[in-house]
Amino acid sequence: MASVRFDFEQIAPTERFSLLTSTVVPRPIALVTSLDQDGNLNAAPYSFFGLISHDPPLIALGILPHPEGRMKDTGQNIQATGEFVVNLVSEALAEAMNVTCIDAPPGIDEVQLAKLDPAPSGKIRPPRVSASPVAFECVVHTSLSFGPDQLMVVGRIVQAHVCEACVLDPETCSINTPALNLIGGMHGARWYARTADLFGMDRPSWATWKRPE
16 A cells, blocks of 8 residues: 655644644544532543553553743643543533533633533542443543643543433443443534444454365
8 A cells, every 4th residue: 555654743733733634534522521629610522532441440541842932721620639530522512512512711611601400420530421321530640741731531430420311230330331322522623423333343262263265
């Protein structure tokens, strides 16, 4: 397959961003809720986000600089309190999630702005989004500053909330994943993907592998 080379040590950061977000798709969306030291609620979506371990249960969140040249409110809040909630985004929440992208000044409650209802968390102070089909209560496991006003946060999940209608068996933690109807981030700043178009494959086993004759 012919390819075009892109030298990441030569191209500008904006061009790297465009290339990465156009190729690493779909990306799960974390609608992060957090509190500042005064208890003010903040919500913002992040697609530089992913699951990295189940034992311990860890997720990673990449927080890029604010366009105004400062740390984003989410990053400031997490650094100050050590707690946050990752609310996953269903198609029904897409428009509200998009509202929380707004370039509001610090102190504005994006949850209220997007007409979302907060619900109490069980183990941490920041509330979750009640309409989210999956919400993970997290405490900071570790964090790393990788540039001015940039932060990678690794959060340890201490409690999860999953829509009751999507839980097949709570004893075995069996979930009806398609019923969650989650969406993912795609290319550009406005494109998203549904997760309803699926196909299945059985994983091969070396013990039963048959070499082509």
